[in-house]
Amino acid sequence: MSNKAGSRNQHPGRSAVDESDLSPKPLSATLLQEFQNLKDKFKNEDGEEIKESPYQHLEKATVLQECRIFHDAQVVTQNPRRCCQMITKLLFLLVKGESFSSAEVTEVFFGVTKLFQSKDVNLRRMMYLFIKEVAETCNPDDVIIVTSSLTKDMNTGEDLYRANAMRVLAKIIDATMLGAIERYLKQAIVDRNAFVASSALMAGLRLFQTCPEVVRRWINEVQEAVNSSSDMVQYHALSLLYKIKQHDRLAVSKIVQQLSKGALRSPLAACLLIRYTSQLLHEDMTSTNAKASYQFLENCLRHKSEMVIYEAAKAMCHLPGVERNDLNPAITVLQLFLSSPKPALRFASMRTLSEVAVLHPLSAAKCNDDMELLVSDSNRSIATLAITTLLKTGTENSVDRLMKQISTFMNEIGDEFKIVVVKAIRELCLKYPKKHRVMVGFMSTFLREEGGYEFKKAIVDSIVDLMGAIPETKETSLLHLCEFIEDCEFSELIIQTLYILGSVGPHTQSPSRYIRYVFNRVILENASVRAAAVSTLGTFATRVPELRPSIIALLKRSLADEDDEVRDRAAILQQTFSAFMDDAELKFVIDEPMPFTFAGLERSVRAYVSHPTYNSRTAAPLSFASLPIVEEAYVPVAAANVRAGTKKKTGAAANSATTEAGDENQVQAADPAAAVYALPQFAKLGRAFRSTAETSLTETEMEYVVSCVKHIFTDHVVLQFNVLNTIDDQQLRDVKVNVEVGDPDAYTVETVVPAAVARYGEPAACFVSLKRGAEGDYSSVTLSCELSFKMLQVDSVTGEVDGSARGFDEDFPLEDLELATNDFMAKVSLGDFRRNWDSVGTDGEVLEKFALQFKKKEEAVAAIIDFLGMQAVDGTQTVAPDDAGPKKPHTLHLAGVFVGNVPVLVRAQIQMDDANTGVVLKMAVRSQSKEVSQIVAECIR
Numbered sequence: 001m002s003n004k005a006g007s008r009n010q011h012p013g014r015s016a017v018d019e020s021d022l023s024p025k026p027l028s029a030t031l032l033q034e035f036q037n038l039k040d041k042f043k044n045e046d047g048e049e050i051k052e053s054p055y056q057h058l059e060k061a062t063v064l065q066e067c068r069i070f071h072d073a074q075v076v077t078q079n080p081r082r083c084c085q086m087i088t089k090l091l092f093l094l095v096k097g098e099s100f101s102s103a104e105v106t107e108v109f110f111g112v113t114k115l116f117q118s119k120d121v122n123l124r125r126m127m128y129l130f131i132k133e134v135a136e137t138c139n140p141d142d143v144i145i146v147t148s149s150l151t152k153d154m155n156t157g158e159d160l161y162r163a164n165a166m167r168v169l170a171k172i173i174d175a176t177m178l179g180a181i182e183r184y185l186k187q188a189i190v191d192r193n194a195f196v197a198s199s200a201l202m203a204g205l206r207l208f209q210t211c212p213e214v215v216r217r218w219i220n221e222v223q224e225a226v227n228s229s230s231d232m233v234q235y236h237a238l239s240l241l242y243k244i245k246q247h248d249r250l251a252v253s254k255i256v257q258q259l260s261k262g263a264l265r266s267p268l269a270a271c272l273l274i275r276y277t278s279q280l281l282h283e284d285m286t287s288t289n290a291k292a293s294y295q296f297l298e299n300c301l302r303h304k305s306e307m308v309i310y311e312a313a314k315a316m317c318h319l320p321g322v323e324r325n326d327l328n329p330a331i332t333v334l335q336l337f338l339s340s341p342k343p344a345l346r347f348a349s350m351r352t353l354s355e356v357a358v359l360h361p362l363s364a365a366k367c368n369d370d371m372e373l374l375v376s377d378s379n380r381s382i383a384t385l386a387i388t389t390l391l392k393t394g395t396e397n398s399v400d401r402l403m404k405q406i407s408t409f410m411n412e413i414g415d416e417f418k419i420v421v422v423k424a425i426r427e428l429c430l431k432y433p434k435k436h437r438v439m440v441g442f443m444s445t446f447l448r449e450e451g452g453y454e455f456k457k458a459i460v461d462s463i464v465d466l467m468g469a470i471p472e473t474k475e476t477s478l479l480h481l482c483e484f485i486e487d488c489e490f491s492e493l494i495i496q497t498l499y500i501l502g503s504v505g506p507h508t509q510s511p512s513r514y515i516r517y518v519f520n521r522v523i524l525e526n527a528s529v530r531a532a533a534v535s536t537l538g539t540f541a542t543r544v545p546e547l548r549p550s551i552i553a554l555l556k557r558s559l560a561d562e563d564d565e566v567r568d569r570a571a572i573l574q575q576t577f578s579a580f581m582d583d584a585e586l587k588f589v590i591d592e593p594m595p596f597t598f599a600g601l602e603r604s605v606r607a608y609v610s611h612p613t614y615n616s617r618t619a620a621p622l623s624f625a626s627l628p629i630v631e632e633a634y635v636p637v638a639a640a641n642v643r644a645g646t647k648k649k650t651g652a653a654a655n656s657a658t659t660e661a662g663d664e665n666q667v668q669a670a671d672p673a674a675a676v677y678a679l680p681q682f683a684k685l686g687r688a689f690r691s692t693a694e695t696s697l698t699e700t701e702m703e704y705v706v707s708c709v710k711h712i713f714t715d716h717v718v719l720q721f722n723v724l725n726t727i728d729d730q731q732l733r734d735v736k737v738n739v740e741v742g743d744p745d746a747y748t749v750e751t752v753v754p755a756a757v758a759r760y761g762e763p764a765a766c767f768v769s770l771k772r773g774a775e776g777d778y779s780s781v782t783l784s785c786e787l788s789f790k791m792l793q794v795d796s797v798t799g800e801v802d803g804s805a806r807g808f809d810e811d812f813p814l815e816d817l818e819l820a821t822n823d824f825m826a827k828v829s830l831g832d833f834r835r836n837w838d839s840v841g842t843d844g845e846v847l848e849k850f851a852l853q854f855k856k857k858e859e860a861v862a863a864i865i866d867f868l869g870m871q872a873v874d875g876t877q878t879v880a881p882d883d884a885g886p887k888k889p890h891t892l893h894l895a896g897v898f899v900g901n902v903p904v905l906v907r908a909q910i911q912m913d914d915a916n917t918g919v920v921l922k923m924a925v926r927s928q929s930k931e932v933s934q935i936v937a938e939c940i941r
Contacts, residue, residue: 055092063089064104070111080120087112087126094133105134109146116149121160124153128164135172147173154184162188163199170203175211182214189221189237194230201225201236208243216244226259231266238269242276253280253289260296267305274300274308278315294319294326301333306340309333310348317356321916327356327363338370343379350374350385357392365393375405383409384417391424396432403442410446415455418446422455426462433470440466440473444480453490460484460493464500475508482517494521495532502536506543515540515547519554527563534558534566538573542590545583552577600828603630607671611687612678628687629826629897631871673711675765676718681751682769685713689899690826694722697785697814703727704812706737706787710823712899717747717819719768723787725758728796732758732789733807736766737814742782745773747819758789759799770819778899778935780820787812821939822869824899829873833893837905840926846933850921850940851913857890860910860919867939870896870906902932 067086069075076083090108094100100108115127131146150172153165166188169181188200201222208215222244225237238259245251256277264270277293284290300312313330316322337349350371357364374386387406394402406421413421422443429439443459460481467477478501485494498518505514518540521533534555541551558570573590580586604627608614611628620626672691676682692710699705705724710717721737736754741747751769758764790807794800830836854860857879865872876893894906909922921940925933 055089058089058093060093060098060100063093064108067108067111070114073114073117076115076118080118080123083115083118084123084126087123087130091130091133109134113146113149116153124161125164128168131168132171135168144177147177151181151184154181154188159193159196163193163195166196166199166203170206173207175214178207178211178214182217186218186221189218189225194228194233197225197228197230197233198236201233201240204240205236205243208240215240219244226264226269229265231268234264234266235268235272238264238272242272249280249283252276256280256293256296257289260292267303267308270300270303270305270308271311274311274315278318281319298329301329306337306342306345310337310345310352313349314352317352324360324363327360331356331363331366335367335370338367338374343382346374346377347379347382347385350382350389354385354389354392357389361393364389368393372405375409380409380413380417384413384420388420388424391421391428394428396435399428399432399435399438402428403438407442407445411449415452418451418455419458422446422458422462426465429466430469433472436466436470436473437476440477440480444477444484447480447484448487453493456488456490456493460496467500467504474504478504478508478514482514485517485521491526491529494525494529498529498532498536502539506540511540511544512547515551515554522554522558527561527566530558530561530563531565531569534569534573538569538590541573541577542583542586548577600630601627604628610671610674612683613686629690629828629901631690631827672709673718675720676711676767679753679767681753682718682767685716685718685769688713688718689824692823695817697721697817704732704787706812706814708785708817710819712824714899715772716750717770717772717823719770719783719817721766721768721785721787723755723758723764723766725760725762725764728760729794729802730760731792731794731799731801732764733792735764735787735789737768738786738788739768739770739817740784741770742784746777746779746781747772760794760796778821778824780818783817783819785814785817787814820869821935822867825869825904825936826897827869827871828895828897829871830895830897830903830905833873833895833905836895836903837907837926840903840905840928842926844927844930844933846925846930846937848921848923848925848937848940850923852919852921852940853917854919855917857910857912857919860921861890861892864892864908864910864921864940865894868894868896868906868936869939870894870904898927898932898936900932902927902929904932904936906936 063086067090069086070083109131112127112130115123118124131150147169150165150169153161154169156162166185173181185200185203188196189204191197191200204215204218204222219241222237222241225233226241228234228237241255242252245255256273259273260277264273274297277296281290281293294316297312297316300308301316303309303312310333313333316330317327317334319326331353334349334353337345338353340346340349353364353367353371368390371386371390375383375390377383377386387402387409390398390402406425410418410421425439425443429436440463443463447456447459463473463477463481467474481497481500485497488494488497498521501514501518505511508514515537518533518536521529522537525533537551537555541548541555552574555570555573558566559574561567561570576586576590605622607628607630608622608626671677673688676685676688689712691712694707694709697706697708703726705726707722709720709722711720719737719739723732723735725732733756734754735756735758736752739749741749747770749768750771751767753767753769755764755766788809788811791810792801792805792807793803795802852860852863854863861872861877861879865877871894873893873895876891879890889909889911892906892908892910894908896904898904904925904927906926907924911920911922912918913920923937923940925937927933927936
């Protein structure tokens with residue numbers, strides 16, 4: 001052993017020499033011995049093989065030093081394998097993220113160019129790969145040097161050189177040099193060698209990103225390549241052909257129509273054609289070629305390639321508004337693939353069926369028997385998809401059996417798959433509420449099992465959702481959550497659960513049973529959880545007077561807590577309970593939320609004190625009712641930009657203008673009606689209720705760019721017209737807008753305040769005040785507008801008047817302006833929507849039902865928000881993927897304040913109609929005034 005060890009010390013990697021080594025051995029035995037010795041080098045002390053790259057410990061300086069062999073012509077020509085190993089090391093360092101200086105890159109790049117003198121095929125391929133990798137980081141002047149060598153390779157008789165040289169040139173060449181090789185690339189596209197033709201097409205795809213006009217000239221060669229006998233050439237040719245014509249829908253339609261008749265032999269090209277066909281059908285299902293396109297997809301289901309069959313089935317399943325009968329051929333094919341021996345094919349078909357089950361559960365239910373067999377599949381991804389799809393398509397009688405099947409493999413899958421299963425169980429429970437005990441009990445079991453934060457949060461969120469949708473689950477679900485926080489390691493989930501306990505617990509039959517779980521958190525948890533528990537105890541004491549004395553005694557313990565937040569909350573609650581004995585007062589102080597967020601409160605106070613009439617000495621006591629409404633969604637719109645071609649200001653004038661514009665935007669952001677307050681003509685109007693977003697009345701390319709902001713007051717509307725003169729040799733004076741009201745009984749023009757002058761490039765503002773007529777009439781009115789001014793000719797350089805100082809009267813027509821009902825609605829979220837909804841009551845409620853002509857729920861939601869002019873709350877403005885099905889309704893919550901400080905809440909339900917051609921809207925509007933609710937409901941048009 002000592003001799004052997006010593007020998008190893010002298011010759012690392014070799015075994016000790018003994019007499020047996022001197023005898024001749026067969027070549028195979030010698031090779032096996034060498035391989036065994038090499039393998040022993042990569043073993044650790046326990047004899048286990050070390051799985052690490054032989055290049056793992058490379059040093060950049062050493063590799064750069066070794067790369068000097070590239071300059072040795074003898075090594076390059078006689079030992080190309082060594083050069084290949086050096087390029088491999090360089091590529092490894094690049095991929096690993098090693099940074100090279102420009103000098104180092106240039107030196108190595110020049111060394112690699114010396115390798116062109118070698119005729120070794122493998123070395124040449126490594127050179128091509130290296131040049132492509134460093135081309136983007138290398139100096140462009142250095143890259144040009146290698147272009148001539150690559151061009152020479154492209155014109156040789158060696159197909160391998162030609163193909164790879166074209167790929168490299170396409171990456172490193174610029175538009176100015178492309179003309180020199182364009183002829184060669186066009187010829188290569190129709191080359192008889194498939195590798196060369198495919199490489200030329202790939203070069204075209206890359207060059208299309210930088211030189212699209214040049215590549216478009218290759219259209220004839222590309223169309224010829226589509227008919228190639230090579231599968232790969234067909235695929236790349238079709239890709240490039242579509243890239244060239246992608247913006248011409250008619251041309252793409254012709255390509256699809258021609259090639260769908262059976263001209264493609266390549267399975268990859270057929271898959272591409274299926275995707276292009278599907279895209280056309282998505283854009284317009286009623287086109288003249290829609291029937292032929294669908295027939296092509298159905299014919300592809302009988303293709304000999306499984307890849308093409310699956311692609312066609314997937315495309316058919318994702319067609320918009322597809323009927324169940326049209327899905328049957330695709331479902332049949334996917335069902336056959338479920339029993340395929342190939343895991344990839346089983347997974348793909350299972351995933352597509354899972355997507356189909358969301359929109360067409362009855363169609364996917366035909367495959368339930370096959371999917372149940374996949375629950376025990378060795379691939380856990382397939383098994384998870386199978387069980388979640390069964391949950392979507394299962395019946396009420398199969399719930400118990402499905403729960404048993406899920407429990408057998410839940411511990412064998414990762415958290416990301418468990419989350420998918422939990423969400424599917426939640427949907428099934430909403431579908432069959434009578435089975436809530438089984439499914440909620442199942443989820444609560446896994447709350448006590450091992451799992452990460454996201455998995456546990458998914459379960460808690462699902463249980464909370466079910467509590468809101470199925471009232472019968474509240475009691476049992478709260479107990480499950482209480483048991484969960486007794487042994488929970490995630491503070492965020494404990495705090496969330498405590499909030500839920502405070503919201504729901506006091507309204508249960510026996511609120512006292514939850515106090516123990518809450519108080520345990522005060523004793524056992526960290527500071528943030530203790531603070532949340534104290535607040536929850538205060539909520540119980542406020543809402544359940546019978547428990548108040550006991551809870552007050554428990555809160556005394558927290559007065560000596562080591563954390564400031566916990567002590568402060570406990571002290572505030574103790575003081576509040578001793579100061580207010582009336583339950584109504586207690587609920588107002590502790591339980592009722594503020595009507596503003598803190599950010600909204602700050603904006604309102606700033607707007608209140610910035611009004612010109614505010615005086616801190618004479619101002620009335622500040623209250624929520626006296627604060628102005630400041631919209632959360634308000635974004636000030638900058639003045640229209642000067643159209644292209646106008647001259648820019650320079651020097652100090654430009655800096656001064658920039659500063660003034662910045663200050664003006666800040667004032668506008670603080671209060672958009674500040675310009676109105678500055679005019680004494682409107683001082684009697686008081687404070688503006690809200691200001692709308694800017695509405696353009698002209699195109700931005702016009703000589704005079706005009707936009708309007710509507711400032712809403714109690715009985716008046718002030719129109720602020722922002723005018724921008726974009727003609728450098730004209731100056732406008734006495735600028736005003738003549739407004740004609742479509743309905744004189746609704747509004748009358750009261751005051752017109754013109755702008756004195758509108759110089760080139762400087763925005764000016766004129767104002768028109770409208771007095772509202774009949775009280776309570778907020779119907780939409782169309783206003784005809786015309787810009788009127790005196791036009792003076794001025795010197796375009798100095799701005800001085802050139803000619804008559806009187807000017808000429810001019811009129812400039814503007815687009816009509818609509819004063820809509822939603823202009824009188826401020827977009828403000830009013831806090832907890834559910835609590836506010838219940839507190840408003842049904843006295844001022846208005847129920848309406850509408851049929852809207854929208855093809856998608858997303859479009860309908862956006863239009864409803866726009867029609868009503870209200871703020872979407874609780875994230876309901878986004879249609880979740882789970883609600884995307886045509887038969888599943890989406891609920892939209894809206895909040896706002898109508899003029900006169902009347903809070904308004906809207907709960908809308910949007911669902912596709914039976915024919916999937918439109919949307920059915922069911923809407924409930926609540927406010928303190930039934931008249932206001934009716935006005936808001938009539939905004940839908």
